[in-house]
Amino acid sequence: DVKVTQSSRYLVKRTGEKVFLECVQDMDHENMFWYRQDPGLGLRLIYFSYDVKMKEKGDIPEGYSVSREKKERFSLILESASTNQTSMYLCASSRMYNEQYFGPGTRLTVT
């Protein structure tokens, strides 16, 4: 079975802190994705990566950056956390042209 793991289930950070969210997949998938999920807004794509060191902006990249140094790991970075970044963050991975597999999510609260 495909397994996508995220470093934390729950995280509480203060405004202005730098926040790292880690995601690891064990199926050698080329593609990895970061989404945020908010009530009434559904899943919105922040960034994705189709190969090591490659990244593409999604629909809402402002305030975020990403890093993919190894194929199995994709990190989301909040350079200076703000309260409007309080959300559920979901990581996913996929092979080319196939379904995405999701991790359990990280619920981030910025106070």
Next chain:
Amino acid sequence: GESVGLHLPTLSVQEGDNSIINCAYSNSASDYFIWYKQESGKGPQFIIDIRSNMDKRQGQRVTVLLNKTVKHLSLQIAATQPGDSAVYFCAEKTQAGTALIFGKGTTLSVSS
């Protein structure tokens, strides 16, 4: 622009009934569609997918129907069970795209 929407934000059914969850998409170039189920506190879970060269695909208790003429996708769940209670999302992708575009979700509530 592209958008994937669901006709109803909520659907309530009785245990044992069949459920139908609908989704409309706007991009006629989309050629791959997926249904996901998301239970409370968990990430979305893949249910079933369909490519645009098909109009029907069946899984275990689930059937996805694709009508390209009207750009409509539906998920049918047979003999709905309380464990089917969740939020269901449809998603689409074009052949040229890497990322999926998700609808906002339908909350299915099953009462026994």
